Amino acid sequence: MPDTMRAVEISAPGGPEVLTPCTRPVPSPRAGEILIRLAHAGVNRPDALQRAGSYAPPPGASDLPGLEGAGEVVALGAGVSQWRIGDRVTALLPGGGYAEYVTTPAAHALPVPAGLTLAEAACLPETFFTVWSNVFMRGGLQAGERFLVHGGSSGIGTTAIQLASIFGARVFTTAGSDEKCAVCRDLGAEVAINYRNEDFVEVLRAAGGADLILDMVGGDYIARNISALADDGRMVHIAFLSGPKAEINFAQVMVRRLTITGSTLRPQSDAAKARIAAELREKVWPLIEAGRVGPVMDSAFALEDAARAHERIESAGHIGKIVLNI
Secondary structure, eight states: OOOEEEEEEEEESSGGGGGEEEEEEEEOOOTTEEEEEEEEEOOHHHHHHHHHHHOOOOTOOOEEEEEEEEEEEEEOOTTOOOOOOTTTEEESSSSOOSEEEEEEGGGGGGOOOOOOOOOHTTTTTTHHHHIIIIIIIITOOOOOEEEEEEEEEEEHHHHHHHHHHHHEEEEEEEEESSHHHHHHHHHHEEEEEEETSSOOHHHHHHTTOOEEEEOOOTTHHHHHHHHHHHHEEEEEOOOOOOOOOOOOOOHHHHTTEEEEEEOOOOOHHHHHHHHHHHHHHHTHHHHTTSSSSOOOOEEEGGGGGGHHHHHHHHOOOOEEEEEEEO
16 A cells, blocks of 8 residues: 555635646545545536635545545545445545545445446446435325436436436426537436527416425525415425526525425534435345446546546536546
8 A cells, every 4th residue: 555645736716727736645544434435526516616716525534526426445444344345336525525535424424336447437426416405205206206407417417317317207407509519308307498589487386386396596496486386395405506596586485385494415424415315225236237327428537637527527518427548
């Protein structure tokens, strides 16, 4: 095991150019943790928010960006019995994924699904943990319900469309081009709405209203989402790309018995993330191994080119997931 590793750090809050290649000590796994030699790491919008200085890592986490990755277990912390050295895993990370080695709680790792490459596996944790916990555990999506997910061509969107569709929901989504809408329909969306020339509120109301909305836009979409919900509908917020503030009519929430909730993944307890991992392993991993669900890959960059990967994700031109080749 080497003493040092290649990594990419945030030299100062700012744009993609502040992502700087560096050398760091190889971390050691604490009790209940594993050390993974990463082959690939996923690139996600929370990484860009951290880089910009608006999403600080939780206490005790690495200051390096990177919330997911896949590779090989190379060391075990005290008390770890579910993994062995040499196991291929994909894992949700508290941070530190932009590096050759990373530690994470053993319960937050999952086996690389049969049939997937390590690059594909590195794209699973952040989006699948987020979608499963918010759409199914928190949002309670049921077969036959009308489900609206915004940003259908994003990593979250492509995952949500596939899972909601395979579990029997009627999937509606928004995207910013006809090309992206076509991808969404191919993944299982019944209706894909190009928000540049269609009003998703009108489309959903004509269909009877959404029973559940997964929103990462915020801003003026919050009030519009309320209008698009069916009576007794639920709305789950996971991000606010257009801002977290809005003026809404709460009388609609009362009269129509609406539920508004939301969550962020990173600050949740280790135990909560372990519960999500356990449900994914039982209910979703078999679907991935059967080829019925999987990551949509956009592009890959070398670790030292992380700045270009961030430019790509912030351009909003990508479809699916971006990865770093470690």
